[in-house]
Amino acid sequence: xxxxxxxxxxxxxxxxxxxxxxxxxxxxxxxxxxxxxxxxxxxxxxxxxxxxxxxxxxxxxxxxxxxxxxxxxxxxxxxxxxxxxxxxxxxxxxxxxxxxxxxxxxxxxxxxxxxxxxxxxxxxxxxxxxxxxxxxxxxxx
Numbered sequence: 001x002x003x004x005x006x007x008x009x010x011x012x013x014x015x016x017x018x019x020x021x022x023x024x025x026x027x028x029x030x031x032x033x034x035x036x037x038x039x040x041x042x043x044x045x046x047x048x049x050x051x052x053x054x055x056x057x058x059x060x061x062x063x064x065x066x067x068x069x070x071x072x073x074x075x076x077x078x079x080x081x082x083x084x085x086x087x088x089x090x091x092x093x094x095x096x097x098x099x100x101x102x103x104x105x106x107x108x109x110x111x112x113x114x115x116x117x118x119x120x121x122x123x124x125x126x127x128x129x130x131x132x133x134x135x136x137x138x139x140x141x
Contacts, residue, residue: 004123005137008077010116011041012086015104022103023087025059031103032066041104041120042067042074044134045083056100063101064134073124079139086139 015021022031032039044060051057067074077083083099090096104117127135 002140004120005140007116007119007123008043008075008137008139009086011104011114011120012043012083012102014114014116016087020105021087022105023101024098025056025063025101026098028063028101028103029059031105032063032070032072035105036066036070036072038105039067039070039072039103040106040117042072043077043102043104044074045077045080045100045102047078047080050080050100059101068133073121074134075120075124076134076136077139078136079141082139082141 012021022028028042042063044063046056046060064074066072080099083102084090084096087097087099089099123137124135127133
């Protein structure tokens with residue numbers, strides 16, 4: 001599990017550096033509506049305090065269904081503080097972004113190769129084979 005967590009972190013850092021990361025539930029929904037084929041990974045992030053947020057859970061359910069219908073790898077993660085640290089959030093003087101949904105994209109014109117992305121995709125596929133449709137990973141603090 002730790003290897004998958006580290007792979008997720010590598011993917012996020014690389015995706016952000018290469019401008020392949022969409023952050024936020026609303027922004028992610030807009031992108032998936034316009035260009036779902038460019039999305040290669042969807043991360044849904046929560047911590048215990050978010051579990052009671054019914055609106056967020058409804059958004060997650062709809063996003064999960066869309067990802068399953070469009071063959072997009074999906075992963076639930078916990079560790080919002082670690083996620084914020086990985087992404088350098090919040091940037092000084094900026095409004096904090098909604099880190100509950102993150103999309104990693106791969107434009108059609110580019111065959112982005114990432115060992116970390118391959119590891120995460122493999123973990124998602126193995127989990128689906130075990131009927132765990134939305135696998136879970138805890139980001140290490």
